[in-house]
Amino acid sequence: MLTRNCLSLLLWVLFDGGLLTPLHPQLQKTLEAQPRENVITMPGRRSSAQRVKRGWVWNQFFVLEEYMGSEPQYVGKLHSDLDKGAGTVKYTLSGDGAGTVFTIDETTGDIHAIRSLDREEKPFYTLRAQAVDIDTRKPLEPESEFIIKVQDINDNEPKFLDGPYVASVPEMSPVGDIHRKEYDSVNKTFAKALVYMYCVSLFFFSLQGVIRTALPNMDREVKEQYQVLIQAKDMGGQLGGLAGTTTVNITLTDVNDNPPRFPKSIFHLKVPESSLVGSAIGRIRAVDPDFGKNAEIEYNIVPGDGGNLFDITTDENTQEGIIKLKKPLDFETKKAYTFKVEASNVHLDHRFHSVGPFKDTATVKINVLDVDEPPVFSKPMYTMEVYEDTPVGTIIGAVTAQDLDVGSSSVRYFIDQKSDADSYFTIDGSEGTIATNELLDRESTAQYNFSIIASKVSNPLLTSKVIVIINVLDVNEFPPEISVPYETSVCENAKPGQVIQTVSAADKDLSPAGQRFSFRLSPEASTKPNFTVQDYRNNTAGIETRRSGYSRRQQDLYFLPVVIEDSSYPVQSSTNTMTIHVCRCDSDGTILSCNVEAIFLPVGLSTGALIAILLCIVILLVIVVLYVALRRQKKKDTLMTSKEDIRDNVIHYDDEGGGEEDTQAFDIGALRNPKVIEDNKIRRDIKPDTLCLPRQRPPVEDNTDIRDFINQRLQENDADPTAPPYDSLATYAYEGNGSVAESLSSIDSLTTEADQDYDYLSDWGPRFKVLAEMFGEEENYNTDKVT
DSSP states (O other): OHHHHHHHHHHHHHHHHHOOOOOOOOOOOOOOOOOOSOOOOOHHHHHOOOOOOOOOOOOOEEEEEEESSSSSSSEEEEEEOOOOSSSSSEEEEEEEEEEEEEEEEEETTTEEOOOOOOTTOOOOEEEEEEEEEETTOOOOSSEEEEEEEEEESSSSSOSSSSSSSHHHHHHOOOTTOOOOOOOEEEEETOEEEEEEEEOOOOOOOOTTEEEESSSSSSOOOOOEEEEEEEEEEEEEEOOOOEEEEEEEEEEEESSSSSSSBSSSSSSEEEEEOOOOTTTTTEEEEEEEOOOGGOOEEEEESSSTTGGGGGEEOOOTTTOOEEESSOOOOTTTOOOOEEEEEEEEEEOOOGGGGGOOSSEEEEEEEEEEEOOOOOOOOOSSSEEEEEEEEEETTTTTOOOOOOOOOOSSSOOEEEEETTTTTOOOOEEETTTTTESSOOOOOTTTEEEEEEEEEEEEESSSOOOEEEEEEEEEEEOSOOEEEEOOEEEEEEEEEEEETTTTEEEEEEEEOOOOOOHHHHHEEETTTTTTEEEEEEEEESEEEEEEEEESSSOOOTTTTTEEEEEEESSSSEEEEEEEEEEEEEEEEEETEEEEESGHHHSSSSSTTOOOHHHHHHHHHHHHHHHHHHHHHHHHHHHHHHHHHSSSGOOOOBBBBBSOSSSSOOSSSSSGGGGGGGGGGOOOOOOSSSSSSSSSOOOOOOOOOOHHHHHHHHHHHHHHHHOOOTTTOOEEEEOOOOSSSSSSOOOOSSSSSSGGGOOOGGGGGGOGGGGGHHHHHHHHHHHHHHHHHHH
């Protein structure tokens, strides 16, 4: 039966594709050179040429490949019409293969192939021939080219180009489906090949190399791959019978012809009630015998009992259905759930719709396992309120948590210290009541956020946490104040009723909805006719002028006390003082200057002009000072032109007193400046042994003549019984207060004469030269004495 089918198929192929007939050798066209008037007959060929200038011609030559004879293979003959047979013409050959492959008889012009040729290696040769005079060696004809072609013989078997071949055919294909071609054979002899095949039960080939199915509904699940041997046989040429073979590996590709099937109808799963939402709680799998994308399965939960608590997705790697939890489970509420899952193919093939529905259904039963759970708070979050400055220990609210397990346990509460590190609140561990632990200040912290932890007494490790938010309510404790700015200005040319500033209020307290602020002048300022406050009743007020014109010369600053009061309870108010500067403005009200110094500046002068005026004044002052200094210097030079003008304050002692240390001989305090006589001070030049009250002296006028002064003091000492009988005479001169160098006397010095440094006298110029030398000599004398 199989043999009969193969023969029938082969006949069908032959009639369908047609038999191949061998190729006849192609007639070769002769290539003619440019002939001249004589006609030359070449071996085996005859052609006529027109009369041209060239004196000799030849035909195109052919030679067989793979010549196996013992003698060189004759190719052809070259002959020139100038060759009379007298042996005077010599033929030469050059070019491709000359001397190695082809030789020429120099006398007769016969060409021979001296070795076997292979057309597959080189199909033709290009050579050049020339006829020369044998005596003169001069060319009789120009050099010309000719071609020797190698004729092919059937010496190669057919070969497949890219074998072995790989093909594919979808399973369940009908008979005669063409699935792939391009299995052509190659015959280097240019003769067509008749393709034979080893017939198999499933495939056959046409002469064009087209693969066709022989049996219908081949199933990939039965066998996936097939191997076919193809032979190409050469039917033409001299040798014939040469054949080439190749192998074709045919794979049946999968189609979606099988629906998914669950291996069992019911799946049982056990899930702890503590499973997290979104976690995978189980897997189920449907089996599809197809492969690749044809085996991709989509799972869906059929709406029904418990289906809304679960979800199912497909694992792309294993094609399993992953059941996930959509909502939390509670053993105490419900202990079991049942629902159905449907598995269907993602990619459907319309050709197999008639097979049946490509889906399957299974039942899933989930049993919830009881787990010892932590306490559960009654609310997810607690919000409480408390007034600021509430006494410590005041209860402001409570939280509640319960153990919902079958064997319920009592609950303990405590505050998470990480969230309330400053311990502003406390909680009762048993009742869950929350109380204040510190005084609260809304202006410091308006809201507190901390966590409360509840744990089971039977298992303290099971804990739950809840967030508690406490809002601190405001108490009206701060008075409102004026918002910035606290300073403003008014133009000198302001009109009555002009608004110079709009003010608003700010309150440190949390202003309730509908908070109102009122503005008014303080009672002591309401009687003054300078400014007033106009309350706009929208929490703002305007500062208005009450008279026309203000003068900076009279008053450049005004202080306006404004009283602001809020509407909260208890009512709070404050007095805010605004500073108003009087400024010079232009006619449009633009401020030009508010400085006090600007009052005295000329109106209309620019800054540059004012600076120039000031510089001129400074220069004039410098000139005047220099002039006065020069005049005074000149006057001094006139008074001190001679040495006699330098007066020495010399004190002569006519008695032999106690020596240099005797300073009690007389009172030199009377010789001081008359302006300090009335100071009634004790002598500063010596340390008195006993404290004696000074004698009362009549006041002396500043303009008293010095002589009268001395006589008066002399009379006082003569009449004084306590004064010693000094016989000394003090002679001195008083220069007064007009001297630049002040007094030259040492009487007013607070130190001894030895402590004085008179080097500065040398710096006073030539008029003090004598005095500097005198005191300098005395200083040197004292130094030598000490030495």
